[in-house]
Amino acid sequence: MAETGELAGRRESALLEVRGLRTNFNTKHGSVRAVDDISFSMARGETVGIVGESGCGKSVTALSIMRLISEPGRVEGGEVLFGGRDLLKLSQSEMRKIRGNKIAMIFQEPMTSLNPVLTVGSQISEVLRLHERLNRRDAAARAVEMLSVVNIPAPEKRVHEYPHQLSGGMRQRVMIAMALCCKPDVLICDEPTTALDVTIQAQIISLIEDLKDKTGAAVMMITHDLGVISGISDRVIVMYSGRIIEEGTKMDVLTNPLHPYTEGLLNAIPRIDLDCDELKVIPGMVPNPAFLPEGCHFRPRCADARGICLKEPQPVAAAGNTGPRTVRCWKYLPDWRSA
Amino acid sequence: MSDTVRKDSAPLSGLTGEQEPKFPEQVDGSSRKSGGFLADSAERLFENRLVVASAVVLLVLSILAVFAPLLAPYDPAGQVLSDSLQGPRANHLLGTDEMGRDILSRIIYGTRISLSVGIVSQLIACVIGVLLGSIAGFYGGLTDTVISRSIEIFSAFPELLFAIGIMFVLGPGVINVFIALGLLSWTSYARLVRGQVMQLREMEYTQACIVCGGSNARIIVRHLLPNCFSTIIVLVTLGIPGAILTEASLSYIGLGVQPPTASWGQMISTAQQYISFYPFYSIAPGVAIIITVLAFNIFGDGLRDALDPRLRV
Secondary structure, X not given: OHHHXXXXXXXXXXXXXXXXXXXXXXXXXXXXXXXXXXXXXXXXXXXXXXXXXXXXXXHHHHHHHOOOOOOOEXXXXXXXEEXXXXXXXXXXHHHHHHEOOOXXXXXXXXXXXXXXXXXXXXXXXXXXXXXXXXXXXXXXXXXXXXXXXXXXXXXXXXXXXXXXXXXXXXXXXXXXXXXXXXXXXXXXXXXXXXXXXXXXXXXXXXXXXXXXXXXXXXXXXEEOOHHHHHHHOOEEEEEEOOEEEEEEEHHHHHHOOOOHHHHHHHHOOOOOOOOOOOOOOOOOOOOOOOOOOOOOOOHHHOOOOOHHHHOOOXXXXXXXXXXXXXXXXXXXOXXXXXX | OHHHHHHHHHHHHHHHOOOHHHOHHHHHHOOOOOXXXXXXXXXXXXXXXXXXXXXHHHHHHHHHHHOHHHHOOOOOOOOOHHHOOOOOOOOOOOOEOOOOOEHHHHHHHHHHHHHHHHHHHHHHHHHHHHHHHHHHHHHOHHHHHHHHHHHHHHHHOOHHHHHHHHHHHHOOOHHHHHHXXXXXXXXXXXXXXXXXXXXXXXXXXXXXXXXXXXXXXXXHHHHHHHHHHHHHHHHHHHHHXXXXXXXXXXXXXXXXXXXXXXXXXXXXXXXXXXXOOOOHHHHHHHHHHHHHHHHHHHHHHHHHHHHOHHHOO
16 A cells, blocks of 8 residues: 555656657667667656666667667657656757756766867856857856866866866766756766776766755666666666566665566675675576567576466566565566466 | 675765865876867977978968068069060069069969969868768768769869869859869868768767757767868868969969969960070979978878877877
8 A cells, every 4th residue: 555655656756757668770680679668757856777788778768768769770669758748759959958958868988978179168068058048158157166066176277178188087077067067857877987997986976876966856877787776776677688677676676686687686796795706697698689589588597487488477566675666577476376 | 785885985985075185196187288189289290390391381482472562573464575584683583584574573473373272272172071071971861872972973073174174164263263173172071071970970979969959060060070170171281282283284274364463383384485495484483383382281291190189199
């Protein structure tokens, strides 16, 4: 009862809601489904982590929401509801007003995400001038302010510098400043720390968390690093070959994984407090999206697989200790016992 | 799981408060160099002595062109028929031509034609080429096909023959030389810019700009073209000598600049009648062409090296 109430409450306050999103890529092997029927929602001030291996559709999901999928890819179906409108139906110019203004995005590679021939200050003020119609001087002043918000020392000097004069961590801070300067409602971070070393990673994560608290933005944190997830997220979505296989609060998913894949992922993390000679791995490889196995996509690698797994599993609500959760596995469906 | 996180967060505990000790390498890094891209390139450009010499030559040529009326000892069109075809003397340093006009003055005035033809025609070519090239490279598809095919058609013509054809249609005259040479050389700009834009379009910062809500025009003009800038500059400096030579050729066959306006090519053309007994008449403007073309070529080469980001240390 309490769970359904909370679920309903979240539905109402949902800032961004994705329903049944499908994105395909046309290849020589035919149409490849990179994102298959993804549905989730994000509330104001919430951090949602999306975890999964390379190629599982995390980034494609983010790019589909931003309408950045280009040929040969295509969003085939679904809705992305934001502020009462379906983003997938907006015109290009309406979409431009939302990008960078209402929904901002940070990329994985800070080294190449900034234009090498423009100063960092001019790149931040460009966003401000575009969306807030600030004049040159006000925008430049705000750019300095934003650099100090993201903890860059001597911001009034740094605004005049070029990207090659900054380190990777500093550039990622500039990217965050660019993303947050118009106070977006949603911030999508596509592996923001993957290219950084561990200490800088933690700084960037705590900075994003800190700024999220200040601005009340919802953050979508895409990562393959469960350490990042445990550091930031309220809720975790686990993806495997284009589908959401498990969703729940961070505590539930990380301490009590339901799906065999999530369990395998967590077991694969080396632990400093346990002695072991060999690291645990999940056997097998991620399936090629052009030739997906029948039924559950994880079936060929799953130790628990039974005959019923050849059929498509449907998401099922499960009991969580700290919030509602769903899992997409036959193990939690009534048919399992008879299978 | 939680252990790895705790391990990471330990050295960070101080960073929420203190900011200073966080980036030691960056703080002193700022004193390393603050010149930026252009200052850096200029420094490397003038390290090469040959480039400095060519820059000086180009400067002198520009001064000659701009201040020709002040620097030329005689009126370039002033005829003194009694003094015709005289070799170099004290009052005519490079001698006189068949009409008794001072050759030095005509060469000085000819600088104006050569430089303006070189620069203006390349600017025309540059505008057409950059516009079409960036559109083709950015949008791709049918647009690209149409533009690429026209590039191929235009560059399939033999260069001088094409120029002669255009001049035949337009008629002789300096302005028409600008147009003909512009139409002749836009393809190399278009081809180069198209390739670069295609490559830059896939860069992450282009995507970052789209994510920030930038329109296509803004992305091309503000983000992609500045990245092609160094290539375009080099192409202009290397294109100028070619244009100067083609102008000289056109004037030589009588389709370029018309007399009495002084042009180096046209001077050589006239001088060939007298080459057996007065070779100096044709050598003087020829040397002027060689010096100018050589200076532009050396300067362009130096510029290319200086602006090449791979050579930056």
